[in-house]
Amino acid sequence: MSILETIASPADLRQHSMAELTTLAAEIRTALLTKLSATGGHVGPNLGDVELTIAWHYVFDSPHDKIIWDVSHQSYTHKLLTGRKQAFLDPKHYHDVTGFTEPRESPHDFFTIGHTSTSIGLASGLALARDAAGTHDHITAVIGDGALSGGLAYEALNNAAVLNHQLLIVVNDNQWSIAENHGGLYQNLKLLRDTFGQAANNGFKALGLDYTYEANGNDVAAMIAAFQAAKACDHPLVLHVNTQKGRGFAPALANEEAFHWHAPFHLSDGSALHPATGENYPDIILAALERQLQTGKPIYTINAAIPGGFHLKDWQAAHPDRYIDVGIAEQMSITLAAGMVKGGLRPVVFEAATFLQRAYDQLSHDLGINALPVVVLVRGGQITGGDPTHQADLDAGMLSNIPNLTYLAPTGKEELIAMLDWALAQPHGPIAIRIPAGPVTSAPLAADWSATHQHVIHHGQQVALMAVGSLLPLAQQVAAGLLAHHIDATLIDPRSLNTLDTAGLEQLRSAHHLVVTFEENSLDGGFGQKVAAYFGPSNMAVLTLGAKREFNHELTRQALLQADQLTPETATQAILAALSQL
Amino acid sequence: MSILETIASPADLRQHSMAELTTLAAEIRTALLTKLSATGGHVGPNLGDVELTIAWHYVFDSPHDKIIWDVSHQSYTHKLLTGRKQAFLDPKHYHDVTGFTEPRESPHDFFTIGHTSTSIGLASGLALARDAAGTHDHITAVIGDGALSGGLAYEALNNAAVLNHQLLIVVNDNQWSIAENHGGLYQNLKLLRDTFGQAANNGFKALGLDYTYEANGNDVAAMIAAFQAAKACDHPLVLHVNTQKGRGFAPALANEEAFHWHAPFHLSDGSALHPATGENYPDIILAALERQLQTGKPIYTINAAIPGGFHLKDWQAAHPDRYIDVGIAEQMSITLAAGMVKGGLRPVVFEAATFLQRAYDQLSHDLGINALPVVVLVRGGQITGGDPTHQADLDAGMLSNIPNLTYLAPTGKEELIAMLDWALAQPHGPIAIRIPAGPVTSAPLAADWSATHQHVIHHGQQVALMAVGSLLPLAQQVAAGLLAHHIDATLIDPRSLNTLDTAGLEQLRSAHHLVVTFEENSLDGGFGQKVAAYFGPSNMAVLTLGAKREFNHELTRQALLQADQLTPETATQAILAALSQL
Structure with missing residues (x-):
């Protein structure tokens, strides 16, 4: 015994x-x-x-x-x-x-x-x-x-x-x-x-x-x-x-760092049971920063004790003098970056949204008020299930309502790179970029590329679908489903979570009477509510699809998507139900 | 020379x-x-x-x-x-x-x-x-x-x-x-x-x-x-x-503390040029807490180095063992309170919204996830003009979107006391209460008093005015102005900034086609956008009146109210314009 x-x-x-x-x-x-x-x-x-x-x-x-x-x-x-x-x-x-x-x-x-x-x-x-x-x-x-x-x-x-x-x-x-x-x-x-x-x-x-x-x-x-x-x-x-x-x-x-947290591994030698393969966003981001560095831009990467999730150890190995880990000190990561950008450098801060919460005051007071062009790459924007302490769907409600801060949500690889390049070129204020969730997707940049203007992917009528970041594929599936109901929906990539492209929104009025927003975050304080308020004093109806303002305990992602009407079937049904009420 | x-x-x-x-x-x-x-x-x-x-x-x-x-x-x-x-x-x-x-x-x-x-x-x-x-x-x-x-x-x-x-x-x-x-x-x-x-x-x-x-x-x-x-x-x-x-x-x-910051004073002896007189909210709050303490409730007041603005020195003098100043350490003020309430005490934390930004993670992770009934009294909800670093209109966007946290906005003295008593009696989760801005107002509590249900002050039709906290007097003036246009508007005190009384909202549908929200805070992430999204997929129009998401540099309160359509004339005009478009 x-x-x-x-x-x-x-x-x-x-x-x-x-x-x-x-x-x-x-x-x-x-x-x-x-x-x-x-x-x-x-x-x-x-x-x-x-x-x-x-x-x-x-x-x-x-x-x-x-x-x-x-x-x-x-x-x-x-x-x-x-x-x-x-x-x-x-x-x-x-x-x-x-x-x-x-x-x-x-x-x-x-x-x-x-x-x-x-x-x-x-x-x-x-x-x-x-x-x-x-x-x-x-x-x-x-x-x-x-x-x-x-x-x-x-x-x-x-x-x-x-x-x-x-x-x-x-x-x-x-x-x-x-x-x-x-x-x-x-x-x-x-x-x-x-x-x-x-x-x-x-x-x-x-x-x-x-x-x-x-x-x-x-x-x-x-x-x-x-x-x-x-x-x-x-x-x-x-x-x-x-x-x-x-x-x-x-x-x-x-290898103390790798085994701080580790995915399933072989007991014999510690090697991963399911090694990661294929293209991934951290490597895409670091390659983009490497190109910027080679053109002479004074890029510095900053993180607060979580280099692993962003592959920053690779960057540190290549550019030890351009790498800063401030320890578990998110406040300092942002305030230090504020000083650095004021001194002419271009710091890029890597944060998990849930930990970035600790730097809310620094995002607002140090970066926002001073309109300093620090770039923050945010891991968030995902309905994760699991532990409420690491819930990744509260990023929009936290970041989107800070004045002067622009929160961008690329839908895939090319937009991510273009937004990063744009953010590092502009002098106007802090830019947070939400790293897309899920596997890497790729689509050519639109000819009318602009970081803060929405992109109309398909011009339809009656219903306009506005899908933030990694929910674009869902909206594409929903659009296909609506076609079966003889609705040729317009499909839009808003690109920014917190800046409304009002000219673009105005253009929707003539041929649409319902706008549907899709966002993989808590709806409260997010994108859809801004769109709903924009169209509020008019006859344009707005349906906001996203997560509820809730802490979830050990639910699965799939159960949450279902409950939040973020599956192709539930979203399509919600849209048809809304149309029937108008 | x-x-x-x-x-x-x-x-x-x-x-x-x-x-x-x-x-x-x-x-x-x-x-x-x-x-x-x-x-x-x-x-x-x-x-x-x-x-x-x-x-x-x-x-x-x-x-x-x-x-x-x-x-x-x-x-x-x-x-x-x-x-x-x-x-x-x-x-x-x-x-x-x-x-x-x-x-x-x-x-x-x-x-x-x-x-x-x-x-x-x-x-x-x-x-x-x-x-x-x-x-x-x-x-x-x-x-x-x-x-x-x-x-x-x-x-x-x-x-x-x-x-x-x-x-x-x-x-x-x-x-x-x-x-x-x-x-x-x-x-x-x-x-x-x-x-x-x-x-x-x-x-x-x-x-x-x-x-x-x-x-x-x-x-x-x-x-x-x-x-x-x-x-x-x-x-x-x-x-x-x-x-x-x-x-x-x-x-x-x-008197080092009084002269840390001081209003105009006599050079001869330092006495105030314009001594404060009359009833004030800090004293009303402390009297309510005193009553709770006398009934045996284990009340503790906590602040982070700003006792003066809340008159907490009076409380400290009366109850030194029930007073905690953690120094300039807002994070600790909230986390300490989390531990205290878990241990059976009833801590009340006094914070200026602009400094409370530093405790965002603690509000969310320590209080929100754990649903701990800490009460936070917030000085905010005011369009102040002056310095952007002390702007008091960003409270709603910060606090309202944290799950499990209820943000209440009393319109005056009686509601403030009732909300405080209710918050200290309930076991369900953190309650933030916005201390009303401006001079003390008084009105008998409604017979249907409930902290989280809206209160219909006047039943009208066509237009419903929902005025948060200290904007109720403005909405009353607007209602009077609308009467001249033969509109008998419904007048509502929503009581909570971030909890929609959906049953109450549903009742508006039959006799109204425009809801107007008034809030003295940045609109983004605030109350009106939640109402707009609620009514979004329907024919109810919603007009949201409030502040823009901006840092303001040394403007006057009056100029901002004018620009934000929060004066009786500008608000009334905005409503008439919206009605003419429907």
Whole structure:
């Protein structure tokens, strides 16, 4: 019988010896690797904190005592120990749990979390509430060294010292962000590791926090002792723990960044089960930037700790002096770019829309008001299903309503390149470009090419279909379906999500009485509502198709498309129904 | 002849002795106080950095050398020395300059800035661009100790160390934020002051930065020497300077917070020229919270360094244990509240919409996804004119499109109180409440009171006027004007800016063919566009009245209302014109 089989809840850990808990750690690693090699997931972070998690649950009494995992992508062992091990052991149940903490799953989880740097603030609030209630549960936040580069983590550390409640802040230092760390604070973390926490210059103490160090974060007994000592502390305490990302799997140790998150892989050598093939938008973008660079344009690529998704490591290898990773610091990525463009450079910032949310003020105040021509390439505009923390359909509502900012939505390869070239040539203001979702599509640029004017692909009558970005193929299918109903619909690529081509819209009036907008994002604050308001005080009807303003929990993309009337059949039916009412 | 009369540009400073420059500082203080007592403005910060500014312009060569002022509310002496002194000496020209740096005014200003914590990031970008160009101008960022609590400042400090360009970071430490400072870092700043910069534990050095200290920040000669020494440094250097906020004006020294920004005042004793009188919304809000607290509800007020505008100092005095100021750290204000509400408390966060932009991700990821019933009171929803950095009409586009978040817009006192009580009783999700703009209005609550259902104030026909929040009086005037055209318009208070009462909207169909929405915010992403999309696929016309998506530079409120068709005459004309087209 394995040790793991004896663990139904955290309390069962206390029935075992240190040797058995060490065996348990090995069993858990095997379980994690077996599952993750099949499903994909956050490999490195979870292999790194197995012992830390076992030790915490050994010493503390969850859920009375509470642990808040930063980002919570490293919470697999926590899930495994808190009644959810079937989801890691039985392939039929692999998808019973999400990849992040989820209160819907377990009373041991307190928040749905997927963005970085929030744990200390959340835990501070719980600690304040506990002391208001007069109870004595212990609150712990676990934050990685990478997440420490985010401004919110610092704001929370700075406040924790003066709020002065019992709060254990575990800094899980595996010497990696998603990619390598960037920033002066990492010199200090290294100094602290090198001096076993004894260095006089200590960034945590400088913020008024008590501090202790544990060098052996992958030793269960050492971590149990560290937590037992920390448990006696009645005020904020930073427990700085040295751990190894990817521990126990050689390919993950050899390539920490690739195995931060990895798609399904071969256990033998870590190679991908389904290697990506064919043309892809990141490479198309980098090739376009390379051409610009060769013409002498001072292109710089900037990202905030997520180079992988944009293939920026290739760019970094070719142009190390034209590559900047600011760490998990989206605010800084935009403000730095504002300064750079003012100084005559042409920075291009690569962001996932969901993380770019953290730079909203910088997009508005630094770029918008100052009308600075920074180019931001946005991964978003997709109905993804899965985790609400990484929902990619809220980009339009966030970006489209900032004055002076133009949000472009290319439908495919040629438009993407042309828009990028145009954005880097114009001096007028910030341009965000939504990288198309789905496989690469290709179509010759229209003769009347212009980044901010709509493109009429087909002139019809009665109904005009305006399809943003990667929904153009859907609108083409809908147009074909409408033909069967003797409707020859006009088909339009609006090109911009937030700039109405009013001359183009006016031309629709004579031959159409219904405009239908298609957008793969939440409708609220998006393109269709702008079109609806434009035609509002007239007899032109407008039907807006897109996503609802909702956070979705673990639904499939297909179910959402169906519910949002974004399949050929549902969209066609919605249009026919609207026509019948007019 | 005064020294000031001899200064046409910064170079003229170098014609004077140290004694004369000290005299100049006194002359500038007199000029500042004379102007600010008449116009109002940022008194304390500008009285504090007169010598620092003279010394910087003496040592460096602006605009070849570049200085970036954080927030830039302390840049009055800089403006005075860079060709704009008439705006401080001649009452006829007092309004020729803004209260912030403004590239439209002068080549000595590089960015329009009004939010905190951006200077180091902007200056880092300029420094990077300078080194890419191979020129040798010096770049300086000046940041106050208060602004250091913002996460962006930390992200930028952390990156500055590794970017490693020449960059002088002046920490202007006057020991105050807008109000008193909050956070552990201020213990470190005090330690550094107390040890004349010699303490081993140094938060700046912990981030990998070089550091030096100047105790006499209000001594021109000392500051000149400090800048001359700093000028020789070829890498990032923090020059920590001790200055006195409000120096030279006893009332400002006696009440640093009140004189951070002050309306026109008597030079004799600092008392207000036009004291505020009568009922006001901050007091109404605090009285409502007091009642909730007395019934046993665990109310906590939270703000991010701006207690004054909400009268929160009164609350703090009465309930010090129920008051939290997180410093300039809007992200933390929301994330902390998320933790507190999860722990059973009822936090109420007070924010200016323009600064709340910095917490967009926390509103969405921490509050929205987790559906946590934090209440946020928002100062916004006003067409303000003045500075684009403090524009108050972008709140709806920011807040309304976040899933699970309800944005309420009370029209006056009774609705505000009822909404606040309702928000604090419900468990379902975050509620933002827009504090009404303008003077307090009062009307009995409707018998059918409900926070999220619209209220039909008058049942008419043909045209329905839906007026959000403080635009209800305008709609009432418009309704009166329409009567003269034999139109008996329906009048509706929608109550929520982002939740459509679809049953109520449906009831309009039978007797109306035009809905007119009024909102005092940018139309894009706002209420009217949602209504327009709702009625889009039908024959109901919708006219949306509100502000354009624009940053406005120093226009008047009245000019903007006129341009936006938000005066009784312009709105009525717009409605009649729309009707004539249907």
